[in-house]
Amino acid sequence: MSTIQFETVSIGDVRVHVCSSEKFKTTALLAFIAQELKPEYVTKTALLPSVLQRGTASYPTTIELRRKLDSFYGATLFGDVFKRGERHLIQIGMEIANERYLSEKKSLLDEGINLFSEALFSPHLEQGGFKASYVEAEKKNLKQKIESLQDDKIRYASQRMVEEMCKGEPYALFNHGRIEDLPQIDAQNLYTYYQEVIQTCPIDIYCVGNVSADDVVKRLERNIGDSLRQRRKTLAVPSAVHSAARKEKTVIDRLNVKQGKLNLGCRTNVTIQDDDYPALMMYNGIFGGFPHSKLFLNVREKASLAYYCSSRLESHKGLLIIQSGIEISNFEKAVDIIKKQLAAMQQGDISDKELDQTKATLSNQLKEQQDRSFELIHFHFNQSVLSGRERTLEALLHDLEQVRKEDITRVAEKIQLETIYFLRDQEGNANAKN
Amino acid sequence: MQKIEHRQIEETLYYEKLPNGLQVYLLPKPGFNKTYATFTTRYGSIDNTFQVQGQEKMSVPDGIAHFLEHKMFEQPSGEDVFQEFSRQGASANAFTSFTRTAYLFSCTDQVQKNLTTLLDFVQSPYFTDQNVEKEKGIIGQEIRMYDDNPDWRSYFGLIEAMYQQHPVKIDIAGTIESISKITKELLYTCYQTFYHPSNMLLFLVGPVDPEATIELIRENQSAKTFDEIKEIHRFFPDEPDQVAEKVKEVELSVGISKCLFGFKEGKDAVNLTGEALMKQELATQIVLEALIGSSSELYQSLYDDGLIDDSFGCDYSLDRGYGFSMIGGDTFDPDQLLQRIRDELPKRAEQGISPETFERIRKKKIGANLRFLNSPEWIANQFTNYRFNDADLFKIIPVLESLSVDDINRRMQQHIDWNRFAVSIVRPHS
Numbered sequence: 054m055s056t057i058q059f060e061t062v063s064i065g066d067v068r069v070h071v072c073s074s075e076k077f078k079t080t081a082l083l084a085f086i087a088q089e090l091k092p093e094y095v096t097k098t099a100l101l102p103s104v105l106q107r108g109t110a111s112y113p114t115t116i117e118l119r120r121k122l123d124s125f126y127g128a129t130l131f132g133d134v135f136k137r138g139e140r141h142l143i144q145i146g147m148e149i150a151n152e153r154y155l156s157e158k159k160s161l162l163d164e165g166i167n168l169f170s171e172a173l174f175s176p177h178l179e180q181g182g183f184k185a186s187y188v189e190a191e192k193k194n195l196k197q198k199i200e201s202l203q204d205d206k207i208r209y210a211s212q213r214m215v216e217e218m219c220k221g222e223p224y225a226l227f228n229h230g231r232i233e234d235l236p237q238i239d240a241q242n243l244y245t246y247y248q249e250v251i252q253t254c255p256i257d258i259y260c261v262g263n264v265s266a267d268d269v270v271k272r273l274e275r276n277i278g279d280s281l282r283q284r285r286k287t288l289a290v291p292s293a294v295h296s297a298a299r300k301e302k303t304v305i306d307r308l309n310v311k312q313g314k315l316n317l318g319c320r321t322n323v324t325i326q327d328d329d330y331p332a333l334m335m336y337n338g339i340f341g342g343f344p345h346s347k348l349f350l351n352v353r354e355k356a357s358l359a360y361y362c363s364s365r366l367e368s369h370k371g372l373l374i375i376q377s378g379i380e381i382s383n384f385e386k387a388v389d390i391i392k393k394q395l396a397a398m399q400q401g402d403i404s405d406k407e408l409d410q411t412k413a414t415l416s417n418q419l420k421e422q423q424d425r426s427f428e429l430i431h432f433h434f435n436q437s438v439l440s441g442r443e444r445t446l447e448a449l450l451h452d453l454e455q456v457r458k459e460d461i462t463r464v465a466e467k468i469q470l471e472t473i474y475f476l477r478d479q480e481g482n483a484n485a486k487n
Numbered sequence: 488m489q490k491i492e493h494r495q496i497e498e499t500l501y502y503e504k505l506p507n508g509l510q511v512y513l514l515p516k517p518g519f520n521k522t523y524a525t526f527t528t529r530y531g532s533i534d535n536t537f538q539v540q541g542q543e544k545m546s547v548p549d550g551i552a553h554f555l556e557h558k559m560f561e562q563p564s565g566e567d568v569f570q571e572f573s574r575q576g577a578s579a580n581a582f583t584s585f586t587r588t589a590y591l592f593s594c595t596d597q598v599q600k601n602l603t604t605l606l607d608f609v610q611s612p613y614f615t616d617q618n619v620e621k622e623k624g625i626i627g628q629e630i631r632m633y634d635d636n637p638d639w640r641s642y643f644g645l646i647e648a649m650y651q652q653h654p655v656k657i658d659i660a661g662t663i664e665s666i667s668k669i670t671k672e673l674l675y676t677c678y679q680t681f682y683h684p685s686n687m688l689l690f691l692v693g694p695v696d697p698e699a700t701i702e703l704i705r706e707n708q709s710a711k712t713f714d715e716i717k718e719i720h721r722f723f724p725d726e727p728d729q730v731a732e733k734v735k736e737v738e739l740s741v742g743i744s745k746c747l748f749g750f751k752e753g754k755d756a757v758n759l760t761g762e763a764l765m766k767q768e769l770a771t772q773i774v775l776e777a778l779i780g781s782s783s784e785l786y787q788s789l790y791d792d793g794l795i796d797d798s799f800g801c802d803y804s805l806d807r808g809y810g811f812s813m814i815g816g817d818t819f820d821p822d823q824l825l826q827r828i829r830d831e832l833p834k835r836a837e838q839g840i841s842p843e844t845f846e847r848i849r850k851k852k853i854g855a856n857l858r859f860l861n862s863p864e865w866i867a868n869q870f871t872n873y874r875f876n877d878a879d880l881f882k883i884i885p886v887l888e889s890l891s892v893d894d895i896n897r898r899m900q901q902h903i904d905w906n907r908f909a910v911s912i913v914r915p916h917s
Contacts, residue, residue, distance in 0.1 A: 076518035078496070078857040103797075115790075119782035123847045126854030150854040154496050156888075186791070194796045200742035201817055204637045309740040309916060312631035345573035354567065357624035360632055378632045406574070413576030413596070420520045420595040421578075424863070 057423055059259075059433055060266045064274055065282025067256045070433060071266035074426075078154050080162060080262030081426035082169045083146040085434055087255045087288055090141040090223040096230030097238060097246045098141050100188075100195055102132025104243065105145060107187040108177035109168070115187075121168065126150040128165060130172060137439050138324070138369030139223045140288055143250075145173055146427070151263050162264060163272060170276030174251065182241040192235045199229050203308070206476060210306075210314035211376065214474035217304045218318040224370050253286050257438055261426040290326055290441035303473045314476040315387055317375040319395075322467040325368040325440045331452035332460040336468070337366050338411035339461065340398055341375060345410045347394040348375065356390055358383050369439060373468060381477050388473060398465040403458050416450055488701050493881045496860060500881065501697040503705075507713050508685025510874070511704055514692040514866060522693025523593040523863035524602060526609050527871045529688075530681035531586040532659040533807065536722040539680055544722070547677060548668040550626070550661015553583040555674050557626060559590065559609060561618050568608040577601040585655050586806050587872065588681075593863070598695060599703055606689075606707050612678045614671040623666055630660050637913045640737055641745040644911030645813055648735040649751040652724035655809045656731075684708065685716045688874055690867040723808045728753040730909040738916045745913040746821035748828065750902055752810030759805070760877040765886045768805050769852065770898040773890070775801040775812055776848045777840045778832065778899075785831055794824045806876065812902065821912045836903045845892040856883050 059070040088098050112118040122128045132145040149165040152158050177184055203209050212227055219225040260269045323333045341348035341364025352362035362377035379387045422428040423446070436444040491500040501513040532552050538544040559581070560567045572579040577594035590609050594601050633639045643658060650656035660666075691700060730751055759767055779785050779801060789795045798816035818824045859865045870880040 074518070076516070078860050079854075116782060116784065116787050119787075120847060123782050123851040125850075127851035127858070128854065129858070148858060150857045154857055155853065156495065190791060190793065193793045197743055197796050197817060197819065203740065203742040204745075204817075206635050311634045312628065343573060344567075344569035344579075349569075353625055357621050358628070360625055360629035378628055380628065380631070410570070410573035414573050414578060417576040417578060417593075417595050421593060424519045424521045426861070 057429060062266070062270050064270070064277045066285040067258060067277055067281060068438070069270055069273055070257065070259045070430075071264070071269045072259075072261045072429065073264055073266060074261060075263050076424070077262050077426050078151055079426070080149045080151055080165065080260065080264055081146070081430065082149070082166065083144060083259045083427060083430050084169075084173055085257045085259075086143040086250060087439075088141045088143070088250060089288055090136055090139045090226055092223070092226065092231070095141060095226045096195070096234035097243060098143060098250070099134045099228065099230035100191055100238065100243060101247055101250065102134060102143050102145055103191040103194060104183055104187055105172055105176055106130060106132050107191065108184065109171035110175040110177060111171060113177040113184075125161060125165065125168075126155060128161070128168070130169075134228050136224065136226075136228050137435070138290075138367075140369070140439070141228070145169075147172075153263065162268070166269065166272040167276065170273065174276065174278070174281065176247070178244070179240070182239075182244040183247070185240040188238070188240040188243055192238060195229060196232055196235055199227065199232055202227070202229075206308075206310060206312075206314050207376065207378070210316050210474060210476045211374065213306055213476070214304075214316035214318050214374065214472055215372075217302075217474060218372075218472035252280060252283060255285050255288060257434060259430040259434070261429055290439070301470055301473070303475070306474070306476045307479050308476060310476065310478050312378045313381040313384060313478070315375075315377045315379055315384065316474040317388075317391060317470060318472040318474070319373040319375075319468050319470045321366070321371045321373050321464070322469070323464055324371045325435065326442055329460070329464055330368065331449065332456050332464045333366065333368075334415060334453065335408075335411055335456045336398065336461050336464045337364055337373060338415050339403055339407045340364055340394060343411070343414050345407070345414070347397065348377075348391065351390050351394055352377060352387060356386070358387050358390070362387075362391075368435070381480075384475055384477070392470070395468070395470060398468075399462070401458060401462040401465075403461060408458060412453060412456075415453055419446060419450060488697065491881075495884065496857070496881070498860070498881065501701065503701055505684065505705065505708050507708055508683065508716050509708060510688045511701065512688070512690045512870065512874075513695060513697045513700055514690070515695055515697060516693050516863065519694050519863070520595045521593050521863060522595070522598045522691065522695055523591065523867055524605055524689070524691045525589045525591040525867045525871060526605050526689050527587050527589040527687060528681050529586065529686050529875045530588050530677075531584050532657060533585050533654040533723070534681065534721050535654050535657070537680060538720045538722070540717040540720070545676065547673055548661065549657045549665040550659070551669055551673060551677055552588055553660050554622065554626060554666055554669050555677055556581050556583045556588050556590075557622050558614055558619065558674060559612065561613050562608065562611075563613045568604065571604050572601060575600050575604065577604075579605075583659055585659065585809075587875065589868065589871070591867070598693070602691070602700070602703065603707060606704070609682070610711060612675065612682075614674045616671055619669065619671050619674065623669075626660060626666055627663050630658075630663055633658070633660065635739070637739050637741045637745050640739060641747045641815075641911050641913045642813070644735045644737060644913070645747045645749060645909060646811070648732045648909040648911055649730045649749075649811055650809065651727055651729070651731040653726045653809050654723070679714075680719060683716065684713055686719065688871050690871055692863040692867050726754070726808065728907060730907060732909065734910045734912065736912045736914060738914050741913060741915050743817045743819065744821045744915065745816070746818050746824055746910070747813055747815035748825065748908065748910040749812040749814050750904060751907040751909065752805070752902070753904070753907060756901060757805070757808055757810045762878065762882070762886065764805060764876050765873070765878045765882065766890065766894070767898065768803060769883070769887055770890055770894055771803045771805075771812065771902055773845065773848050773852065773895050774840065774899045774902060775803060775814065776851070777844050777895070778835050779814060780848070782847070785835055789824065789827060794818055794820060794827065821914070825910060832903070833905070836899055839896050840892065840899065842892045845895050849887055849890070852887055853884055856887075
């Protein structure tokens with residue numbers, strides 16, 4: 054395996070991580086800005102990446118900015134928000150062609166970094182705030198994004214399950230924020246908020262490509278002014294919510310759907326910062342992460358109840374989420390089979406074959422990520438920045454290889470099913486669980 | 488084995504056609520961890536009426552190519568082949584499109600074993616009455632999942648609105664009713680017709696040694712016996728130029744409407760192959776991007792007026808017997824959006840595309856091509872798709888460079904024909 058290393062340099066309190074690799078034909082730039090996930094911030098944070106993409110100091114209109122990117126051999130500029138535990142992350146990214154593979158050989162990196170830095174640090178301003186029409190348009194878009202959650206029933210069910218399970222915890226907040234906050238947001242107060250975020254929240258900037266680390270750092274240094282080099286706050290690494298006192302609950306939502314969406318939420322009581330995290334990854338792999346896992350075999354292949362049935366981890370929050378799409382009348386049958394698989398994991402009903410398959414597929418998955426620049430970045434950011442500890446790929450692969458059946462059973466004992474969520478049709482008795 | 492060098496993009500491709508007719512392509516990617524392989528048959532959902540040389544003409548139930556794809560994973564041992572791939576650290580999958588069925592794996596270890604598994608499982612069908620019945624429950628849930636998916640419904644709605652006869656209008660998975668008619672005998676017939684090596688292509692991309700790899704493939708294939716190569720004749724009904732329906736609407740439980748629209752190609756612009764197909768495809772993509780892409784004035788004014796959001800995009804498909812553009816996304820007001828399109832798109836088209844706009848978008852497409860070349864999945868799948876139409880993926884940049892602004896404006900005149908315009912809308916329940 055060819056391994057890839059990041060070189061980390063600090064500019065003020067902004068961390069810059071650069072990885073030089075010859076295998077990509079483009080250069081990837083990605084910035085993460087971390088904010089606490091809180092009701093008073095969530096909608097404003099969610100709004101920032103789309104407003105920042107509307108115009109910069111040098112390219113004040115969106116058309117000018119987009120056309121600049123086009124003529125730049127289709128450089129992409131994108132932005133989004135996501136949650137990692139009780140933290141809300143803004144990401145702004147850019148991907149630029151490497152001129153080595155173009156017939157026109159002028160360097161795109163210099164200008165690329167300038168444009169990327171502008172998008173982050175020098176938005177187009179109007180009367181000391183963001184441009185009002187941009188903010189109003191992006192508020193409308195954000196509202197549309199929030200309302201369209203319902204359109205993708207798999208995502209909708211997953212968000213509803215988390216809302217019910219984590220009621221009262223910040224994690225219940227939707228990453229795109231709340232519609233009710235939008236009327237209070239305007240170009241002035243959003244800009245004030247932006248300044249606070251850009252000057253005080255932790256920022257990590259990544260660059261991956263056929264580039265020299267020195268070059269990238271030098272170019273970024275020119276774009277990171279004094280006001281950005283002050284001391285930044287540190288966000289607490291969230292720890293798992295212990296749920297001993299919580300009881301299992303069932304929540305049923307009704308919409309006009311043909312297929313029922315079943316989601317089960319468990320607390321893992323182990324997170325990415327724990328030594329038991331590799332064992333938790335193994336647990337998830339054996340239980341539901343792959344087509345050789347218990348869920349796929351028992352719910353789909355044996356019982357023929359579903360097309361998909363799988364589980365995934367929210368490693369920073371300590372959740373295990375099970376998802377399946379089933380015939381509405383099969384609700385109880387499916388829950389029963391899934392619970393039996395949870396019980397089997399706790400009883401240590403794990404074969405050597407399952408252990409070997411899961412080690413092999415997990416190691417494959419992790420190594421494959423190294424071939425995609427943005428996944429490479431996310432791996433480093435998750436494992437070595439957000440986790441509050443330094444975990445390299447080699448170390449993680451080594452730890453996974455060492456996991457024994459007893460370790461997985463120990464993790465299994467900590468896993469507690471808390472919420473059974475079912476999205477179903479409007480038919481039948483409204484009170485019956487079917 | 489033939490060696491084909493593409494100097495500008497620094498890629499070297501190896502090619503060999505085996506005695507049994509199988510086409511093999513190998514693309515070494517030094518520095519990558521992952522090897523990605525696809526084993527693809529030129530057989531998709533549209534191939535529902537066919538005749539093999541010396542046999543009778545047949546029509547088969549809708550959804551059978553996709554059903555067959557599911558069943559290939561079954562093995563006589565009772566263990567599905569996913570288990571074997573997992574043991575060998577690979578992640579395996581398959582998909583069926585209108586024109587292809589592809590089986591694939593990716594792995595970072597044990598490439599030779601996984602490659603052997605791929606070749607062997609696709610070349611040894613095992614269907615029983617019982618395993619065919621069991622699959623109907625699973626695929627039934629797959630169909631239901633798509634029924635509830637508004638993006639899929641609006642996508643397919645537009646194709647249904649455009650096509651009167653061509654089987655592209657039939658959902659790839661079929662319906663719960665049509666798959667109920669599938670039997671193991673029918674599956675074997677389709678398998679024997681379309682899974683002959685001469686109808687298939689193997690593509691491998693990753694840190695592989697081409698000589699050792701081709702040797703393994705040669706040995707694997709020469710140890711198996713196949714029927715002699717027979718010609719497959721596929722039948723497609725005559726498709727009129729007119730669309731089936733001008734507007735197709737459905738109601739679903741959505742928060743926001745989805746609105747897709749586009750132009751169907753007439754008879755004279757489908758059934759292209761080779762460079763002509765690539766030229767038309769790339770030229771049409773440039774036309775769409777220039778008229779209504781994210782850096783166009785029209786896009787920006789619709790965006791500023793709150794009629795579209797960043798889900799708005801455009802796409803173009805061109806394959807055996809069909810071709811269409813597809814434009815749209817989420818909108819609060821599909822009717823007003825369409826009104827604006829009908830009012831403003833003709834004006835923009837009349838003004839034509841300027842040399843500056845053309846140059847800018849051509850650059851954008853060249854850069855996008857480099858971005859895609861980072862992706863082994865994109866290379867393998869798109870290469871196969873092009874190859875099945877006698878075109879060459881690695882010629883995209885030269886073809887882009889050969890286009891002129893006149894080509895683009897001519898293509899625009901041909902494509903933007905309001906008699907072949909159709910619309911698909913998914914609205915919230917009233």
